[in-house]
């Protein structure tokens with residue numbers, strides 16, 4: 001389709017693009033020629049190394065970050081201690097207590113929050129050399145969690161499927177061979193369905209119950225892992241969302257799987273920095289509408305203590321609550337120590353998390369952090385069911401950002417809006433019916449609003465006649481879902497990982513409700529093998545919108561919650577030899593296919609996770625020495641799909657993956673975009689373009705610079 005106002009010819013001259021309102025004007029910055037998107041844009045990259053460096057993964061892997069965090073933790077604490085002393089006030093418990101558990105449990109008071117945020121601005125190195133703000137580390141912890149979580153889901157699905165197959169075979173046999181032999185077979189099948197230690201794995205697939213269990217076990221294990229422990233000092237902001245209790249456990253925001261009140265036990269009493277507090281000390285509560293006695297008036301809450309509730313059944317109160325553990329912890333802050341009335345008791349606020357039903361979340365719920373509340377009253381009373389319950393009145397502390405829970409509901413409740421009613425609609429479907437969903441374009445920035453133009457939408461890669469794609473079918477021969485096959489060739493070649501196999505899951509609590517497909521690839525690999533034509537060619541799985549941003553031109557946002565590991569789309573355009581595009585000075589949409597460099601870890605890039613798995617096999621299959629520089633690129637300047645509109649971010653939520661499908665030539669691999677995180681509705685999609693700073697030179701040989709407007713706390717301030 002040719003977008004209204006678009007020419008089928010190559011894209012508009014850069015000067016015209018930059019004349020658009022709000023577009024970053026390179027000329028305004030330093031008057032030099034604008035660079036091309038590719039590193040040799042607007043001229044050549046300064047050296048071969050940087051020329052190769054387009055779109056390389058620059059982020060540090062979760063493991064590396066975790067390892068770094070473990071190493072520097074004492075330094076982090078020392079720095080925080082010093083800062084606090086400098087400010088002439090008591091250090092908050094979190095940093096002062098050297099215990100990692102304390103780090104995870106406690107949280108900063110509001111005034112500390114400002115200090116923390118200020119110290120993390122721009123990725124400064126005030127964290128003992130980590131060089132990352134806490135929020136980025138929280139993100140990385142969640143990625144590590146997702147990776148493990150999805151492994152469990154996948155394993156459980158395989159196990160459940162094999163039980164299903166066994167049962168099917170057994171039923172068939174039983175029908176064919178009744179009597180004594182059938183009974184023997186029954187016993188044999190029971191054996192098959194038992195776990196290795198004889199535990200009864202059940203005759204019916206456990207489905208999500210087991211997933212939930214796997215999730216919990218993993219979270220429990222994860223929170224005990226030293227690397228995650230160090231990251232447990234999560235920094236959260238009002239409005240942050242989590243997609244399961246397990247995510248909050250992994251981050252140390254709330255360390256209970258089911259209970260509402262998280263608290264620090266009496267073992268913390270003697271820890272440094274804890275002297276002014278009374279233990280047990282409540283740190284966080286979750287409100288998820290489970291207790292019929294709860295009353296939630298946003299800024300004021302009447303919270304019911306924990307215990308005595310039939311949480312897994314009808315959710316009614318069935319016995320009296322006891323003033324122990326969390327209930328005691330929540331009561332203590334406003335009661336002076338009865339033994340030593342002179343003791344100073346610091347009143348500690350608690351974090352409040354509200355849970356809401358959310359179909360698109362893998363747990364069926366989304367949890368929103370609503371800020372700090374203080375317990376202002378406590379009393380025991382008879383609950384709705386006539387049993388003793390403890391009541392707590394909590395008031396939201398002033399001076400915090402406004403509550404977002406209602407906005408969250410609003411956002412989710414209003415997606416999708418009928419496309420014709422979208423504010424600023426300039427095109428109802430830029431794909432002109434090629435994609436599974438229409439992709440509307442909206443423009444609330446320009447006056448008059450203009451649609452994206454200068455390109456023809458193409459869902460698939462265009463291959464010119466002079467480029468021959470080898471056809472040596474390498475995919476698997478699995479019939480049906482590869483995730484259930486033990487012999488999937490693609491999985492074997494991917495180091496037991498299945499590339500973005502889609503599977504439907506059922507939520508145990510909402511019988512029969514189908515959830516979004518679960519992607520499998522949660523971190524980039526050097527290259528992955530696609531399972532036949534079953535995956536990438538299925539088209540878009542999420543509703544996306546192209547929208548005009550204030551400072552980055554067009555961008556892409558999602559209307560649906562996207563789960564980590566989900567395939568977003570392929571980067572399409574016209575396949576070209578890199579030598580062909582040397583003269584294209586006004587093209588921001590050229591993507592080098594640089595898997596070889598990725599595999600070999602050149603340019604000082606991190607070697608992508610899993611690379612070592614492939615190098616051996618790829619060395620034998622491909623002549624890695626044959627080419628150092630990318631030989632081919634994808635030019636989406638005049639022809640392309642939704643991927644051409646996805647902007648760069650220094651803290652992206654997508655990653656790039658080279659994929660081999662119908663052949664094994666890595667120089668001609670497909671370029672796919674996958675979700676790195678859970679991406680909530682209306683969040684902009686982004687990936688790291690991976691430019692090296694000062695790597696782009698203009699035609700005059702001068703270094704050209706482009707300001708980055710991604711707006712993330714760790715922004716490098718320049719794209720290149």
Ligand SMILES: C[S@@+](CC[C@H](N)C(=O)[O-])C[C@H]1O[C@@H](n2cnc3c(N)ncnc32)[C@H](O)[C@@H]1O
Nearest residue numbers: 037552553554588644645646647648708709710
């Ligand atoms: C592949 S295009 C992305 C889509 C583009 N925004 C558009 O309007 O079509 C790449 C160009 O978008 C702009 N861009 C992408 N990310 C940016 C960022 N973080 N800051 C500033 N400009 C950005 C730059 O001009 C870059 O050369």
